[in-house]
Every structure is written in C-alpha cells, then in structure tokens.
Amino acid sequence: MFIVFRAVVLVTLTLLGSCQLSDPKQASGQIGFVVLIPGSTVQTEVRYFSSENFVGEVIDGYQAPVIYLTREAYAALREVLFEAETLGFGVKVFDAYRPQQAVDHFVRWAEDLSDIRMKSQYYPEVEKQHLFRDGYIASRSGHSRGSTLDLTLFDLETGEELDMGTAWDFFDLSSWSDSEAVSVEQQSNRALLKALMTRHGFRPLREEWWHFTLENEPYPETYFNFPVR
Structure with missing residues (x-):
C-alpha cells in the first residue's frame, strides 16, 4: 500500500534580504511541493x-486542513510508510510545511502573557514568559523549509495511536525523545518511531519525540511563507 499524492501549484519564492521573505505572488524561482493525501x-x-x-x-x-511537504521529504516518508506497514503500523502526520506567517503568529502569541487559555493542556509546567528562553518558541522554524514533519505511529488494526507518553506539541521535558519520565513501553514506542525515520533519511530533534527533518533537505536556507490551502 502506498500513499497517493497530487502536485500543488508550483510555488516560487525568493529571499529579498537576510531577514525578509517574499510573497508567493512575487516569486522568481520554482519549487515543487506535494499534498499528503490520507489513506x-x-x-x-x-x-x-x-x-x-x-x-x-x-x-x-x-487556510485548509492539508499537509504540504517537499517532494524529497515525501519520497523519504513513503519509504517509512512501506516499512511501518510491514510492522503493522501507519503514520499520522500533524504538521509538515509551516508558513513563516504561522511562526510569526506563534511569536505574537508568546509575547502576550495574558493569553494562557491552553496552558493546562499544552504547557502546564512551563511559565509562558519562559517559552522563548526554553526554546519552545522561536522566530524561525525548520518546518518553514518544507522538509520537517511532526508525526506519530498508529496501529493499523485498531487505528489507535501508539502511546508516546505525551501528546504532540506538549511543552515539557517529558517530551524529549530520550526522556525517562515516561514508561518503558512509551520509550520503546518513541524508539520505534525514531528508528523508522532515521533509517530513511530523517534527523530527529531531541527535544520533541515527534519532530524529524530530512537530512538532505533541498532548501536548507530558505524559509517559505506561502499559505497552506
């Protein structure tokens, strides 16, 4: 079984300066992305x-509940899916390409210390004023380069996600990939995900068990800003 994909309109972006991002309408080069279709x-x-x-x-x-990623990341993820299926697992993807405007939204939110409506669910042990200091929020994200994915595994028979010990995007030391604050079974599940991803060309992030970047990403210095739609 393999995943189906369709081409997104080719989007072309260029950097106007070291700290500026162009609008897709002002594109001057061409970069191909694909949409990951659930199956x-x-x-x-x-x-x-x-x-x-x-x-x-x-x-x-x-602007839509879809996942964009570079063709290169898609090709590597497809190999992960082939192997995962032989073990009885599928992959659930939470995020891949993330526009710079989304990262900017995170930054504005983090600077508003009065907005803590989701604290109990996503960062109960971290004070909001420390999100930048502790590395949970930053002004740039590898996701904006198009070859980073946030994902987990699910059981093909039951459809249930494997228990990784914390939820996705949970801001806590227990979300570190090698954390011993979670059970042995949860550590084993994280290790399985990490092994599958690294065998097929992805690099893990130690602070987030769900986060993987393609080692040979095609646009390592480019932070795109076109919307997901």
Whole structure:
C-alpha cells in the first residue's frame, strides 16, 4: 500500500534580504511541493487549522486542513510508510510545511502573557514568559523549509495511536525523545518511531519525540511563507 499524492501549484519564492521573505505572488524561482493525501496507512490531523492547539485558535497561514511537504521529504516518508506497514503500523502526520506567517503568529502569541487559555493542556509546567528562553518558541522554524514533519505511529488494526507518553506539541521535558519520565513501553514506542525515520533519511530533534527533518533537505536556507490551502 502506498500513499497517493497530487502536485500543488508550483510555488516560487525568493529571499529579498537576510531577514525578509517574499510573497508567493512575487516569486522568481520554482519549487515543487506535494499534498499528503490520507489513506489506509497515513492519517493527517492538522490542528493548526483548528482551535485545538497551544494557541487556541486557527493559526495564520493555515487556510485548509492539508499537509504540504517537499517532494524529497515525501519520497523519504513513503519509504517509512512501506516499512511501518510491514510492522503493522501507519503514520499520522500533524504538521509538515509551516508558513513563516504561522511562526510569526506563534511569536505574537508568546509575547502576550495574558493569553494562557491552553496552558493546562499544552504547557502546564512551563511559565509562558519562559517559552522563548526554553526554546519552545522561536522566530524561525525548520518546518518553514518544507522538509520537517511532526508525526506519530498508529496501529493499523485498531487505528489507535501508539502511546508516546505525551501528546504532540506538549511543552515539557517529558517530551524529549530520550526522556525517562515516561514508561518503558512509551520509550520503546518513541524508539520505534525514531528508528523508522532515521533509517530513511530523517534527523530527529531531541527535544520533541515527534519532530524529524530530512537530512538532505533541498532548501536548507530558505524559509517559505506561502499559505497552506
């Protein structure tokens, strides 16, 4: 079983300066992205196109509940799916390409210390004023380069996600991939996800068990800003 994809309109972006991002309408080069289509071995749950995320509202730049990623990341993910299926698992993707405007939204939210409506669910042990200091929020994200994914595994027979010990986007030390604050079974599940991803060319992030970046990402210095729609 393999995942089906369709081409997105080719989007072309260019950097106007070291700290500026162009609008897609002003594009001067061409970059191909694909849309990840859910199927029997792959699920998507785009929480940034909902209020079910750490901000508590739809995030700027997410105009539809779809997943974009570079063709190269798609090809590597497809190999992950092939192997995962032989083990009885599928993959659920929460996020991949993330527009810079979404990252800017996160920054504005983090600077508003009065907005803590989602604290109990997503960052109960972290004070909001420390989100920048502790690295949970930053002005740039690897997701904006198009080859980073946030994902987990699910059981193909039951459809249930594997228990990873914390939820996705949970701001806490227990979300570190090698945390011993979670059970042995949960550590094993994280190790399985990490093994599958690294065998097929992805690099893990130690602070987030769900976060993986394609080692040979095609646009390592480019932070895109076109919307997900």
